[in-house]
Amino acid sequence: MKWARAQKADGTEITGVIVDEMLHPKASLGSETGTGEAVALSDLTLLAPVVPSKFIGLWNNFKAAAEKGGMEHPAHPLYFCKTDTSLSGPGAEVTLPTSAGRVVFEGELGIVIGKTCKNITPDQANDFIFGYTCINDFTSLDVLNADPSFPQWTRAKSFDGFGVAGPVIETDVDWRALTIKVLVNDRERQSYPADDMILSPEQIVSCLSQDMTLNPGDLIACGTSIGARPVKAGMAVDVVIEGIGNVGVTMVAPAA
Incomplete structure:
Protein backbone atom coordinates (compact mmCIF):
# COMPACT_ATOMS: atom_id res chain seq x y z
CA MET A 1 0.00 0.00 0.00
CA LEU A 46 3.02 15.51 -4.09
CA LEU A 47 4.85 16.65 -0.95
CA ALA A 48 7.27 14.86 1.35
CA PRO A 49 5.05 12.02 2.63
CA VAL A 50 5.47 12.99 6.31
CA VAL A 51 6.48 16.00 8.37
CA PRO A 52 8.61 14.29 11.01
CA SER A 53 9.21 15.50 14.53
CA LYS A 54 12.67 13.95 14.09
CA PHE A 55 14.65 13.43 10.87
CA ILE A 56 17.54 11.11 11.74
CA GLY A 57 20.32 9.99 9.41
CA LEU A 58 22.92 7.24 9.79
CA TRP A 59 26.63 7.24 9.04
CA ASN A 60 28.71 4.13 8.23
CA ASN A 61 25.89 1.63 7.84
CA PHE A 62 26.90 -0.20 4.65
CA LYS A 63 29.56 -2.88 4.44
CA ALA A 64 30.95 -1.85 1.04
CA ALA A 65 31.44 1.76 2.14
CA ALA A 66 32.93 0.71 5.47
CA GLU A 67 35.41 -1.57 3.71
CA LYS A 68 36.38 1.17 1.25
CA GLY A 69 36.83 3.69 4.06
CA GLY A 70 38.66 1.30 6.37
CA MET A 71 35.98 1.70 9.06
CA GLU A 72 34.87 -0.81 11.68
CA HIS A 73 31.26 -1.96 11.74
CA PRO A 74 29.35 -0.07 14.45
CA ALA A 75 27.35 -1.99 17.05
CA HIS A 76 24.99 0.96 17.54
CA PRO A 77 23.81 3.44 14.88
CA LEU A 78 26.13 6.38 14.32
CA TYR A 79 23.62 9.12 13.66
CA PHE A 80 22.91 12.82 13.28
CA CYS A 81 19.72 14.88 13.03
CA LYS A 82 18.57 17.08 10.18
CA THR A 83 16.44 20.15 10.91
CA ASP A 84 12.77 20.31 9.96
CA THR A 85 13.47 23.03 7.37
CA SER A 86 15.81 20.67 5.50
CA LEU A 87 12.77 18.61 4.47
CA SER A 88 11.74 18.78 0.81
CA GLY A 89 9.71 16.58 -1.49
CA PRO A 90 9.19 15.46 -5.08
CA GLY A 91 9.85 18.09 -7.72
CA ALA A 92 11.46 20.58 -5.33
CA GLU A 93 14.18 23.01 -6.29
CA VAL A 94 17.08 22.67 -3.88
CA THR A 95 19.29 25.72 -3.58
CA LEU A 96 23.04 25.24 -3.29
CA PRO A 97 24.09 28.03 -0.90
CA THR A 98 27.44 29.65 -1.60
CA SER A 99 28.48 28.90 1.98
CA ALA A 100 27.85 25.17 1.45
CA GLY A 101 30.74 24.73 -0.99
CA ARG A 102 30.97 21.16 -2.28
CA VAL A 103 27.68 19.30 -1.91
CA VAL A 104 27.14 15.59 -2.60
CA PHE A 105 23.99 13.55 -3.09
CA GLU A 106 23.40 10.48 -0.93
CA GLY A 107 20.63 8.17 -2.09
CA GLU A 108 19.18 6.25 0.85
CA LEU A 109 16.33 4.06 2.04
CA GLY A 110 14.12 5.81 4.60
CA ILE A 111 12.19 4.25 7.48
CA VAL A 112 8.91 5.84 8.58
CA ILE A 113 7.81 5.19 12.16
CA GLY A 114 4.14 4.28 12.54
CA LYS A 115 3.52 4.51 16.27
CA THR A 116 5.24 5.71 19.41
CA CYS A 117 8.00 3.40 20.55
CA LYS A 118 10.51 3.34 23.37
CA ASN A 119 12.90 0.60 24.50
CA ILE A 120 11.75 -1.99 21.99
CA THR A 121 13.63 -5.07 20.81
CA PRO A 122 14.58 -5.81 17.18
CA ASP A 123 11.94 -8.55 17.16
CA GLN A 124 9.30 -5.96 18.03
CA ALA A 125 10.49 -3.31 15.57
CA ASN A 126 8.37 -4.33 12.58
CA ASP A 127 5.26 -3.51 14.60
CA PHE A 128 6.49 0.08 14.79
CA ILE A 129 7.81 0.51 11.24
CA PHE A 130 4.99 1.95 9.14
CA GLY A 131 6.82 1.66 5.84
CA TYR A 132 9.70 2.82 3.66
CA THR A 133 10.43 5.79 1.42
CA CYS A 134 13.22 7.23 -0.76
CA ILE A 135 15.67 9.73 0.74
CA ASN A 136 18.30 12.06 -0.70
CA ASP A 137 20.51 13.21 2.16
CA PHE A 138 22.43 16.10 0.60
CA THR A 139 25.63 16.94 2.46
CA SER A 140 28.05 19.85 2.35
CA LEU A 141 31.50 18.24 2.53
CA ASP A 142 33.24 21.59 2.95
CA VAL A 143 31.12 22.56 5.95
CA LEU A 144 31.36 19.10 7.51
CA ASN A 145 35.14 19.21 7.63
CA ALA A 146 35.72 22.97 7.93
CA ASP A 147 36.70 22.90 11.62
CA PRO A 148 39.16 20.15 12.60
CA SER A 149 37.99 20.31 16.20
CA PHE A 150 34.33 19.53 15.45
CA PRO A 151 32.74 17.76 12.45
CA GLN A 152 29.63 19.85 11.70
CA TRP A 153 27.13 17.13 10.88
CA THR A 154 23.97 19.09 11.62
CA ARG A 155 24.99 22.21 9.71
CA ALA A 156 26.38 20.24 6.76
CA LYS A 157 23.13 18.33 6.31
CA SER A 158 20.51 20.91 7.29
CA PHE A 159 20.54 23.60 4.63
CA ASP A 160 17.01 24.23 3.39
CA GLY A 161 15.85 21.39 1.16
CA PHE A 162 18.81 19.09 1.90
CA GLY A 163 16.53 16.29 3.17
CA VAL A 164 14.49 15.02 0.23
CA ALA A 165 11.82 12.40 0.96
CA GLY A 166 9.17 10.69 -1.16
CA PRO A 167 7.37 10.22 -3.34
CA VAL A 168 5.35 7.83 -1.15
CA ILE A 169 5.59 5.52 1.82
CA GLU A 170 5.33 1.87 0.78
CA THR A 171 3.98 -0.31 3.57
CA ASP A 172 4.22 -3.65 1.80
CA VAL A 173 7.82 -4.20 0.72
CA ASP A 174 10.74 -6.41 1.71
CA TRP A 175 13.62 -4.00 2.34
CA ARG A 176 16.15 -6.81 1.71
CA ALA A 177 15.06 -7.03 -1.94
CA LEU A 178 15.51 -3.32 -2.66
CA THR A 179 18.21 -1.54 -4.65
CA ILE A 180 18.87 2.15 -4.09
CA LYS A 181 19.82 4.08 -7.23
CA VAL A 182 20.60 7.72 -7.97
CA LEU A 183 20.26 9.24 -11.42
CA VAL A 184 21.89 12.57 -12.27
CA ASN A 185 20.47 14.07 -15.47
CA ASP A 186 19.06 10.58 -16.16
CA ARG A 187 22.49 8.93 -15.88
CA GLU A 188 22.88 6.27 -13.19
CA ARG A 189 25.53 7.43 -10.70
CA GLN A 190 24.85 5.31 -7.63
CA SER A 191 23.44 1.82 -7.20
CA TYR A 192 23.73 -0.51 -4.23
CA PRO A 193 21.67 -3.23 -2.51
CA ALA A 194 19.82 -2.48 0.71
CA ASP A 195 20.76 -5.87 2.11
CA ASP A 196 24.38 -4.71 2.38
CA MET A 197 23.36 -2.83 5.54
CA ILE A 198 25.43 -3.37 8.66
CA LEU A 199 22.51 -2.66 10.99
CA SER A 200 19.08 -3.68 9.67
CA PRO A 201 16.04 -1.39 9.91
CA GLU A 202 14.81 -3.50 12.81
CA GLN A 203 18.10 -3.08 14.67
CA ILE A 204 18.22 0.64 13.85
CA VAL A 205 14.75 1.30 15.24
CA SER A 206 15.40 -0.81 18.33
CA CYS A 207 18.71 0.93 19.10
CA LEU A 208 17.34 4.42 18.52
CA SER A 209 14.37 3.65 20.76
CA GLN A 210 16.83 3.00 23.59
CA ASP A 211 18.16 6.55 23.14
CA MET A 212 14.91 8.44 22.55
CA THR A 213 11.19 8.06 22.08
CA LEU A 214 10.33 7.67 18.40
CA ASN A 215 7.04 9.22 17.31
CA PRO A 216 4.63 8.46 14.47
CA GLY A 217 5.94 10.02 11.27
CA ASP A 218 9.55 10.18 12.41
CA LEU A 219 11.92 9.62 9.52
CA ILE A 220 15.16 7.62 9.65
CA ALA A 221 17.58 7.54 6.72
CA CYS A 222 19.46 4.24 6.74
CA GLY A 223 22.76 5.68 5.43
CA THR A 224 24.35 5.47 2.02
CA SER A 225 26.96 3.33 0.33
CA ILE A 226 29.69 4.02 -2.22
CA GLY A 227 28.99 6.22 -5.22
CA ALA A 228 27.96 9.55 -3.68
CA ARG A 229 29.12 12.40 -5.93
CA PRO A 230 29.08 16.22 -6.05
CA VAL A 231 26.17 18.10 -7.56
CA LYS A 232 25.98 21.46 -9.31
CA ALA A 233 23.25 23.94 -10.13
CA GLY A 234 21.14 22.81 -13.09
CA MET A 235 21.42 19.11 -12.32
CA ALA A 236 18.32 16.92 -11.97
CA VAL A 237 18.91 14.38 -9.21
CA ASP A 238 16.56 11.41 -8.73
CA VAL A 239 16.59 8.70 -6.08
CA VAL A 240 14.93 5.59 -7.46
CA ILE A 241 13.95 2.52 -5.46
CA GLU A 242 11.92 0.04 -7.49
CA GLY A 243 8.91 -0.95 -5.42
CA ILE A 244 8.72 2.47 -3.77
CA GLY A 245 9.17 5.07 -6.49
CA ASN A 246 11.25 7.97 -7.74
CA VAL A 247 11.85 11.23 -5.88
CA GLY A 248 13.52 13.87 -8.02
CA VAL A 249 14.70 17.42 -7.39
CA THR A 250 16.52 20.09 -9.36
CA MET A 251 19.62 21.81 -8.00
CA VAL A 252 19.60 25.58 -8.37
CA ALA A 253 22.06 28.39 -7.70
CA PRO A 254 21.34 30.92 -4.96
CA ALA A 255 19.42 34.02 -5.96
CA ALA A 256 21.61 36.96 -6.95
Whole structure:
Protein backbone atom coordinates (compact mmCIF):
# COMPACT_ATOMS: atom_id res chain seq x y z
CA MET A 1 0.00 0.00 0.00
CA LYS A 2 1.30 3.42 -0.97
CA TRP A 3 0.66 6.41 1.29
CA ALA A 4 1.23 9.97 0.16
CA ARG A 5 0.84 13.57 1.30
CA ALA A 6 -0.20 16.09 -1.31
CA GLN A 7 -1.45 19.61 -1.88
CA LYS A 8 -4.60 20.54 -3.78
CA ALA A 9 -4.81 23.53 -6.11
CA ASP A 10 -6.44 25.55 -3.31
CA GLY A 11 -3.50 24.88 -0.99
CA THR A 12 -5.24 22.25 1.13
CA GLU A 13 -3.02 19.37 2.22
CA ILE A 14 -4.28 15.80 2.36
CA THR A 15 -2.78 12.47 3.40
CA GLY A 16 -4.08 9.21 2.07
CA VAL A 17 -3.69 6.01 0.10
CA ILE A 18 -2.96 5.85 -3.63
CA VAL A 19 -5.16 3.46 -5.64
CA ASP A 20 -5.46 3.55 -9.44
CA GLU A 21 -3.83 6.99 -9.76
CA MET A 22 -6.23 8.43 -7.19
CA LEU A 23 -5.41 9.64 -3.68
CA HIS A 24 -8.03 8.55 -1.16
CA PRO A 25 -7.87 10.96 1.82
CA LYS A 26 -7.60 9.51 5.32
CA ALA A 27 -7.91 11.09 8.74
CA SER A 28 -4.20 10.59 9.44
CA LEU A 29 -1.24 8.44 8.49
CA GLY A 30 -2.28 4.82 8.85
CA SER A 31 -5.92 5.63 9.60
CA GLU A 32 -8.71 3.60 8.01
CA THR A 33 -11.12 6.54 8.31
CA GLY A 34 -11.82 8.30 5.03
CA THR A 35 -12.23 12.07 4.98
CA GLY A 36 -13.58 12.88 1.54
CA GLU A 37 -13.71 11.98 -2.11
CA ALA A 38 -10.68 10.59 -3.91
CA VAL A 39 -8.63 13.10 -5.90
CA ALA A 40 -6.74 12.36 -9.12
CA LEU A 41 -2.97 12.48 -8.68
CA SER A 42 -2.83 14.67 -11.80
CA ASP A 43 -4.69 17.35 -9.83
CA LEU A 44 -2.30 17.23 -6.89
CA THR A 45 1.26 18.24 -6.05
CA LEU A 46 3.02 15.51 -4.09
CA LEU A 47 4.85 16.65 -0.95
CA ALA A 48 7.27 14.86 1.35
CA PRO A 49 5.05 12.02 2.63
CA VAL A 50 5.47 12.99 6.31
CA VAL A 51 6.48 16.00 8.37
CA PRO A 52 8.61 14.29 11.01
CA SER A 53 9.21 15.50 14.53
CA LYS A 54 12.67 13.95 14.09
CA PHE A 55 14.65 13.43 10.87
CA ILE A 56 17.54 11.11 11.74
CA GLY A 57 20.32 9.99 9.41
CA LEU A 58 22.92 7.24 9.79
CA TRP A 59 26.63 7.24 9.04
CA ASN A 60 28.71 4.13 8.23
CA ASN A 61 25.89 1.63 7.84
CA PHE A 62 26.90 -0.20 4.65
CA LYS A 63 29.56 -2.88 4.44
CA ALA A 64 30.95 -1.85 1.04
CA ALA A 65 31.44 1.76 2.14
CA ALA A 66 32.93 0.71 5.47
CA GLU A 67 35.41 -1.57 3.71
CA LYS A 68 36.38 1.17 1.25
CA GLY A 69 36.83 3.69 4.06
CA GLY A 70 38.66 1.30 6.37
CA MET A 71 35.98 1.70 9.06
CA GLU A 72 34.87 -0.81 11.68
CA HIS A 73 31.26 -1.96 11.74
CA PRO A 74 29.35 -0.07 14.45
CA ALA A 75 27.35 -1.99 17.05
CA HIS A 76 24.99 0.96 17.54
CA PRO A 77 23.81 3.44 14.88
CA LEU A 78 26.13 6.38 14.32
CA TYR A 79 23.62 9.12 13.66
CA PHE A 80 22.91 12.82 13.28
CA CYS A 81 19.72 14.88 13.03
CA LYS A 82 18.57 17.08 10.18
CA THR A 83 16.44 20.15 10.91
CA ASP A 84 12.77 20.31 9.96
CA THR A 85 13.47 23.03 7.37
CA SER A 86 15.81 20.67 5.50
CA LEU A 87 12.77 18.61 4.47
CA SER A 88 11.74 18.78 0.81
CA GLY A 89 9.71 16.58 -1.49
CA PRO A 90 9.19 15.46 -5.08
CA GLY A 91 9.85 18.09 -7.72
CA ALA A 92 11.46 20.58 -5.33
CA GLU A 93 14.18 23.01 -6.29
CA VAL A 94 17.08 22.67 -3.88
CA THR A 95 19.29 25.72 -3.58
CA LEU A 96 23.04 25.24 -3.29
CA PRO A 97 24.09 28.03 -0.90
CA THR A 98 27.44 29.65 -1.60
CA SER A 99 28.48 28.90 1.98
CA ALA A 100 27.85 25.17 1.45
CA GLY A 101 30.74 24.73 -0.99
CA ARG A 102 30.97 21.16 -2.28
CA VAL A 103 27.68 19.30 -1.91
CA VAL A 104 27.14 15.59 -2.60
CA PHE A 105 23.99 13.55 -3.09
CA GLU A 106 23.40 10.48 -0.93
CA GLY A 107 20.63 8.17 -2.09
CA GLU A 108 19.18 6.25 0.85
CA LEU A 109 16.33 4.06 2.04
CA GLY A 110 14.12 5.81 4.60
CA ILE A 111 12.19 4.25 7.48
CA VAL A 112 8.91 5.84 8.58
CA ILE A 113 7.81 5.19 12.16
CA GLY A 114 4.14 4.28 12.54
CA LYS A 115 3.52 4.51 16.27
CA THR A 116 5.24 5.71 19.41
CA CYS A 117 8.00 3.40 20.55
CA LYS A 118 10.51 3.34 23.37
CA ASN A 119 12.90 0.60 24.50
CA ILE A 120 11.75 -1.99 21.99
CA THR A 121 13.63 -5.07 20.81
CA PRO A 122 14.58 -5.81 17.18
CA ASP A 123 11.94 -8.55 17.16
CA GLN A 124 9.30 -5.96 18.03
CA ALA A 125 10.49 -3.31 15.57
CA ASN A 126 8.37 -4.33 12.58
CA ASP A 127 5.26 -3.51 14.60
CA PHE A 128 6.49 0.08 14.79
CA ILE A 129 7.81 0.51 11.24
CA PHE A 130 4.99 1.95 9.14
CA GLY A 131 6.82 1.66 5.84
CA TYR A 132 9.70 2.82 3.66
CA THR A 133 10.43 5.79 1.42
CA CYS A 134 13.22 7.23 -0.76
CA ILE A 135 15.67 9.73 0.74
CA ASN A 136 18.30 12.06 -0.70
CA ASP A 137 20.51 13.21 2.16
CA PHE A 138 22.43 16.10 0.60
CA THR A 139 25.63 16.94 2.46
CA SER A 140 28.05 19.85 2.35
CA LEU A 141 31.50 18.24 2.53
CA ASP A 142 33.24 21.59 2.95
CA VAL A 143 31.12 22.56 5.95
CA LEU A 144 31.36 19.10 7.51
CA ASN A 145 35.14 19.21 7.63
CA ALA A 146 35.72 22.97 7.93
CA ASP A 147 36.70 22.90 11.62
CA PRO A 148 39.16 20.15 12.60
CA SER A 149 37.99 20.31 16.20
CA PHE A 150 34.33 19.53 15.45
CA PRO A 151 32.74 17.76 12.45
CA GLN A 152 29.63 19.85 11.70
CA TRP A 153 27.13 17.13 10.88
CA THR A 154 23.97 19.09 11.62
CA ARG A 155 24.99 22.21 9.71
CA ALA A 156 26.38 20.24 6.76
CA LYS A 157 23.13 18.33 6.31
CA SER A 158 20.51 20.91 7.29
CA PHE A 159 20.54 23.60 4.63
CA ASP A 160 17.01 24.23 3.39
CA GLY A 161 15.85 21.39 1.16
CA PHE A 162 18.81 19.09 1.90
CA GLY A 163 16.53 16.29 3.17
CA VAL A 164 14.49 15.02 0.23
CA ALA A 165 11.82 12.40 0.96
CA GLY A 166 9.17 10.69 -1.16
CA PRO A 167 7.37 10.22 -3.34
CA VAL A 168 5.35 7.83 -1.15
CA ILE A 169 5.59 5.52 1.82
CA GLU A 170 5.33 1.87 0.78
CA THR A 171 3.98 -0.31 3.57
CA ASP A 172 4.22 -3.65 1.80
CA VAL A 173 7.82 -4.20 0.72
CA ASP A 174 10.74 -6.41 1.71
CA TRP A 175 13.62 -4.00 2.34
CA ARG A 176 16.15 -6.81 1.71
CA ALA A 177 15.06 -7.03 -1.94
CA LEU A 178 15.51 -3.32 -2.66
CA THR A 179 18.21 -1.54 -4.65
CA ILE A 180 18.87 2.15 -4.09
CA LYS A 181 19.82 4.08 -7.23
CA VAL A 182 20.60 7.72 -7.97
CA LEU A 183 20.26 9.24 -11.42
CA VAL A 184 21.89 12.57 -12.27
CA ASN A 185 20.47 14.07 -15.47
CA ASP A 186 19.06 10.58 -16.16
CA ARG A 187 22.49 8.93 -15.88
CA GLU A 188 22.88 6.27 -13.19
CA ARG A 189 25.53 7.43 -10.70
CA GLN A 190 24.85 5.31 -7.63
CA SER A 191 23.44 1.82 -7.20
CA TYR A 192 23.73 -0.51 -4.23
CA PRO A 193 21.67 -3.23 -2.51
CA ALA A 194 19.82 -2.48 0.71
CA ASP A 195 20.76 -5.87 2.11
CA ASP A 196 24.38 -4.71 2.38
CA MET A 197 23.36 -2.83 5.54
CA ILE A 198 25.43 -3.37 8.66
CA LEU A 199 22.51 -2.66 10.99
CA SER A 200 19.08 -3.68 9.67
CA PRO A 201 16.04 -1.39 9.91
CA GLU A 202 14.81 -3.50 12.81
CA GLN A 203 18.10 -3.08 14.67
CA ILE A 204 18.22 0.64 13.85
CA VAL A 205 14.75 1.30 15.24
CA SER A 206 15.40 -0.81 18.33
CA CYS A 207 18.71 0.93 19.10
CA LEU A 208 17.34 4.42 18.52
CA SER A 209 14.37 3.65 20.76
CA GLN A 210 16.83 3.00 23.59
CA ASP A 211 18.16 6.55 23.14
CA MET A 212 14.91 8.44 22.55
CA THR A 213 11.19 8.06 22.08
CA LEU A 214 10.33 7.67 18.40
CA ASN A 215 7.04 9.22 17.31
CA PRO A 216 4.63 8.46 14.47
CA GLY A 217 5.94 10.02 11.27
CA ASP A 218 9.55 10.18 12.41
CA LEU A 219 11.92 9.62 9.52
CA ILE A 220 15.16 7.62 9.65
CA ALA A 221 17.58 7.54 6.72
CA CYS A 222 19.46 4.24 6.74
CA GLY A 223 22.76 5.68 5.43
CA THR A 224 24.35 5.47 2.02
CA SER A 225 26.96 3.33 0.33
CA ILE A 226 29.69 4.02 -2.22
CA GLY A 227 28.99 6.22 -5.22
CA ALA A 228 27.96 9.55 -3.68
CA ARG A 229 29.12 12.40 -5.93
CA PRO A 230 29.08 16.22 -6.05
CA VAL A 231 26.17 18.10 -7.56
CA LYS A 232 25.98 21.46 -9.31
CA ALA A 233 23.25 23.94 -10.13
CA GLY A 234 21.14 22.81 -13.09
CA MET A 235 21.42 19.11 -12.32
CA ALA A 236 18.32 16.92 -11.97
CA VAL A 237 18.91 14.38 -9.21
CA ASP A 238 16.56 11.41 -8.73
CA VAL A 239 16.59 8.70 -6.08
CA VAL A 240 14.93 5.59 -7.46
CA ILE A 241 13.95 2.52 -5.46
CA GLU A 242 11.92 0.04 -7.49
CA GLY A 243 8.91 -0.95 -5.42
CA ILE A 244 8.72 2.47 -3.77
CA GLY A 245 9.17 5.07 -6.49
CA ASN A 246 11.25 7.97 -7.74
CA VAL A 247 11.85 11.23 -5.88
CA GLY A 248 13.52 13.87 -8.02
CA VAL A 249 14.70 17.42 -7.39
CA THR A 250 16.52 20.09 -9.36
CA MET A 251 19.62 21.81 -8.00
CA VAL A 252 19.60 25.58 -8.37
CA ALA A 253 22.06 28.39 -7.70
CA PRO A 254 21.34 30.92 -4.96
CA ALA A 255 19.42 34.02 -5.96
CA ALA A 256 21.61 36.96 -6.95
